[in-house]
Amino acid sequence: MFDMDAVDDANQSQETPKNDVMSFFESAPLLKDAAEIEKSLTEFVDRNTSSSGKCYFMNGKANRVVCITSGGTTVPLEKQCVRYIDNFASGHRGAASTEYFLKVGYSVVFLYRRGSCQPFCSNLPEDPLLECFSVADDSSIEVDALHAETVKRAITENRAAVAEGILLKLPFTTIFEYLQILQLISVSLRDFGPSAIFFLAAAVSDFYVPWESMALHKIQSASGPLDMRLAQVPKMLSVLRNEWAPMAFHISFKLETDTDILLAKADMALKKYKMHMVIANELLTRKEQVIVVTEQEKVTVCRDSTRAGAEVECPLVELVVDRHSAYIKNFDA
Ligand code: 9Z3
Numbered sequence: 001m002f003d004m005d006a007v008d009d010a011n012q013s014q015e016t017p018k019n020d021v022m023s024f025f026e027s028a029p030l031l032k033d034a035a036e037i038e039k040s041l042t043e044f045v046d047r048n049t050s051s052s053g054k055c056y057f058m059n060g061k062a063n064r065v066v067c068i069t070s071g072g073t074t075v076p077l078e079k080q081c082v083r084y085i086d087n088f089a090s091g092h093r094g095a096a097s098t099e100y101f102l103k104v105g106y107s108v109v110f111l112y113r114r115g116s117c118q119p120f121c122s123n124l125p126e127d128p129l130l131e132c133f134s135v136a137d138d139s140s141i142e143v144d145a146l147h148a149e150t151v152k153r154a155i156t157e158n159r160a161a162v163a164e165g166i167l168l169k170l171p172f173t174t175i176f177e178y179l180q181i182l183q184l185i186s187v188s189l190r191d192f193g194p195s196a197i198f199f200l201a202a203a204v205s206d207f208y209v210p211w212e213s214m215a216l217h218k219i220q221s222a223s224g225p226l227d228m229r230l231a232q233v234p235k236m237l238s239v240l241r242n243e244w245a246p247m248a249f250h251i252s253f254k255l256e257t258d259t260d261i262l263l264a265k266a267d268m269a270l271k272k273y274k275m276h277m278v279i280a281n282e283l284l285t286r287k288e289q290v291i292v293v294t295e296q297e298k299v300t301v302c303r304d305s306t307r308a309g310a311e312v313e314c315p316l317v318e319l320v321v322d323r324h325s326a327y328i329k330n331f332d333a
Pocket of ligand 1: 092255
């Protein structure tokens, strides 16, 4: 379902055919809340371009922003959706990276799968409501001492970043919602020029059922095995890179389960989609190490295993910020 190598390798053309992109968007179901999303994006852009020197085009400076995509997209099989195709992504990479980018002063648009991991919440137990709280008497609920610090941090830091206007959280579920919102974000962030990063950690479906050919009602099992033809999702990486946000710093992720092909595939993505950086990771070791691939270098970034609770996203974001600074400097030169 994801990253189908055979199809990828066979299709070496650099540009995604315009017709495929147009027909994907034209046939997609209307994005609910589009007006609301646009409004919150406008507020976010205003907040992050007015206080410290306006946008890139106005005086060459802007707050740095990063759009982080996180979790996995679903592919609905029915319009009144009972069944869908999903993937494994938990959203941990995106949520943890959000925290580190905020820490070093970036503002973040967090485009996340509904129900996936949230920034500042990674240390909470699986079911926070049931595991962190106790009913003391009929009228009061208390946080268990064991989880008090974690709950406090999750609530205060999350809310503070949102209230300050430096964290905008936008949820998606389907591949249709994900790509439509990503387009809105990229166009909204255009004025940040090279000061914007796209950090595309979401696992995005490669195949989908076009809306117009999708069954309206729940598919019935009485007629026997299900034969279904999935269309290929147009490769939006090149559209994002070349048309939606041509000046931004673009980072995509390459996930494989076979180590032998990982770096070659990452190199291929770097060239094919003109990414500034591709972060290669393997399914089983993705929380321990990643390999950052650029035109100039391949750097292995590891979690500090001597420190309890250390995450690979900490040194990863540090490296990304360093390379982004160089990119901005070169852009200005
Ligand atoms: C990744 O490779 C992410 O690092 C993970 C993070 C999804 C593995 P978790 O959310 O996992 O922390 O559980 N994301 C990109 C996967 C992907 O679909 N990449 C496409 C590809 O490999 C390019 S967009 O071709």
